[in-house]
Amino acid sequence: MSAPQAAQAAAQVAQAAAPYWRTAGMSYVAYANACAQHLRNCLKEPHKTAAASREAIHYKFSVWENGVAGRPTIRSSNPEE
Numbered sequence: 605m606s607a608p609q610a611a612q613a614a615a616q617v618a619q620a621a622a623p624y625w626r627t628a629g630m631s632y633v634a635y636a637n638a639c640a641q642h643l644r645n646c647l648k649e650p651h652k653t654a655a656a657s658r659e660a661i662h663y664k665f666s667v668w669e670n671g672v673a674g675r676p677t678i679r680s681s682n683p684e685e
Contacts (some may be wrong), residue, residue, distance in 0.1 A: 625635035644655045661681040666673040 664676045666676045
C-alpha cells in the first residue's frame with residue numbers, strides 16, 4: 605500500500621469511528637440538547653410538566669469596564685420572568 609493510500613485508509617477509519625453527532629456536523633452541546641428535547645416530547649403527563657419546569661435557565665451577568673463590574677443583569681429563558 606502506498607503512502608497516499610494509507611493516508612486515505614486512515615482518514616476513512618477515523619471518519620467511521622467518529623461520534624454520530626460530529627459526523628452530522630453538530631457540536632456535542634447541540635446534540636445533547638436535541639436528545640433532551642426529543643426525550644421531553646416523549647414523556648406523558650405529569651412527568652412532561654415536571655420536566656418542562658426544570659428546563660428553564662436563569663443567569664446573571666455583568667459588563668466589565670476598566671476592571672470594574674457594572675450593574676448585574678438577570679436573564680431567563682422564560683419570557684414571562
